Amino acid sequence: MGNVIGVDFSYTSKMLLDRVYIAVIWDSDKVSSQLEEIVAQKPFLVPFMTQLTPHRRGCQLRLFYVLANDVETAVHFLGQYRSIVQKVALCGNPSTSLLTTLQSLMPDTVIYQFEHETCLRFGETLYTSQGNVLDLKNITGALEPTDSSTLQDHLHVSVHSDVSYHIRTTNCNESRLLGSSPVGCSAVVALFNKFLARHETERNDLPVYLPMILDFASQGSTETCDMLVSHIYGGACEHMGLPGDLVASSFGALQRLMKSRQAAQVKDLSNNHDNSHQQRPKSMTASNEKVSAEDPGYRVHCNDVNASNDRMPTPLSPSQNIPPKEDFACSLINMLIINTTQHAALHAKAHGLKSVVFSGMVFEDVAVCSLVQNFMDYWSEGTMISHVCRNPMYIAALGASELAISQISQ
CATH class of the missing domain: 3.30.420.40 (ATPase, nucleotide binding domain)
Incomplete structure (x- = not known):
């Protein structure tokens, strides 16, 4: 089977987190001792302590993460151990430059690129390990x-x-x-x-x-x-058997506030219109009053080519109810x-x-x-x-490793 490294770049490529997650699977005691030496010497390689048991019998497993700023350093360092790294499996859209560097540093290593979604479905170790x-x-x-x-x-x-x-x-x-x-x-x-x-x-x-x-x-x-049930029915919630704190519409309260603000801006402009000296609409505070469907604010549409810039929503200032x-x-x-x-x-x-x-x-x-x-x-x-x-950040890295092993074994 050999030694396999699975690397998940998805958290950095998707801007979710500034970390790259790594799973190393091997079947040699020699690799175990070398890996311990590497971890002791290189602080950018952060080990993740876990009791996960590899899905493959006779194998050992270690999990790591590397900060995004240290990825280039880690790749160049990995090149020094190309003689023992037989397979590298990548997922999560690594950069082209990084992939080129890896290929040049490790010409004899089999490098795989897998879809992130595929790797998520293949991380057997996370599902078969006791207590995970x-x-x-x-x-x-x-x-x-x-x-x-x-x-x-x-x-x-x-x-x-x-x-x-x-x-x-x-x-x-x-x-x-x-x-x-x-x-x-x-x-x-x-x-x-x-x-x-x-x-x-x-x-x-x-x-x-x-x-x-x-x-x-x-x-x-x-x-x-959010707009809650109590915002819609008020005190009638109790008689209707509905909890007042139940969410009726995600971000509904903000949407109502935005429409109220637009309506106030349009009304202010219509009352104080001056073609040569347009004045910025005054700030308004939040209001709990409902906005009528007849209010001009409901008729302002972002795709209306005839609408002037003064009728478009302007950035909210800190003085408004943000x-x-x-x-x-x-x-x-x-x-x-x-x-x-x-x-x-x-x-x-x-x-x-x-x-x-x-x-x-x-x-x-x-x-x-x-x-x-x-x-x-x-x-x-x-x-x-x-x-x-548990350990959900490592699912794709583990899946990439195990997927590479299965393909090589075929």
């Missing part, structure tokens, strides 16, 4: 190890740049893609950074990656950005989980599946796990069991 799949026990996000070998046919939901849904058959011998959704981590990161670029005066920390967004979300609330970045992050994560769990429940129900396994960096956050359990119980009416996967 965890049960979501309740809506508090409590986790307990479970025996993954007891999982029957189940749905695997991978939350990455997008969200993909796979059926995994008994004992994980086969995986089949059912569908995907573009509302994934890339959408969350892109929207949050656009929000900061428009409204934050301090932009030195851009771009903000997913872990920081999750941290902001844990400090925020959805009430500022939601805190913590609340915006909270609503983004909430939107991601609502969309993901609803699709998961629909796919699982359509194929008669009772177990759903979620994987992705977002599930390192306990609050996100509690959201998942809460919404899965809601969509499935309590008929489905939810699980999360």
Whole structure:
């Protein structure tokens, strides 16, 4: 079989995180000693301590990550060990220059490039290692190890740049893609950074990656950005048997505020129109009053070629009611989980599946796990069991390694 290195560039290429994840699988004691020496000497190669057991018998496994700024250094360093590295499997769109460098430094090494989606479906080690799949026990996000070998046919939901849904058959011998959704981590990161670029005066920390967004979300609330049931029905919620804090529309409150602001701008311009000296519309504060459908703000369309620039929405200033970045992050994560769990429940129900396994960096956050359990119980009416996967960042790197091994063995 030889020695195989799997490398996942997807987190850096998708701007989700500034790290590259690496899985090394080998079957030689000589490699073990050399690898320990390398780790001790090179601080840019950060080991990840795990008890994962390789899916392939007689093999050993180590996981690492390298910061994006150190990738070029790591590749040149790897070239010194080309005599023992027999196969390198890449996924996640590595740069052309990096691939060229790798090929020139390791001419005798077999280099594979795989689709990231394919590698996600092939990481058997993460599913067969004892204790790597965890049960979501309740809506508090409590986790307990479970025996993954007891999982029957189940749905695997991978939350990455997008969200993909796979059926995994008994004992994980086969995986089949059912569908995907573009509302994934890339959408969350892109929207949050656009929000900061428009409204934050301090932009030195851009771009903000997913872990920081999750941290902001844990400090925020959805009430500022999302339209709740109580915003629609007011005090009548109790008589209707509806919880007032239930989200009725993601970012509905912001949309209503934007329309109110546009209406106020158009009205202000119509009352104070001067062709030679146009004045910028005055700032307005948030209002809880509903905007009538007859309001001119509803008739301003972004594709109206006859509309002047003065009628187009202008960037909001800090004095206007801009939601805190913590609340915006909270609503983004909430939107991601609502969309993901609803699709998961629909796919699982359509194929008669009772177990759903979620994987992705977002599930390192306990609050996100509690959201998942809460919404899965809601969509499935309590008929489905939810699980999360440990070490999700390494799924594609492991999958790339194991996929390369399987192809070479054929």
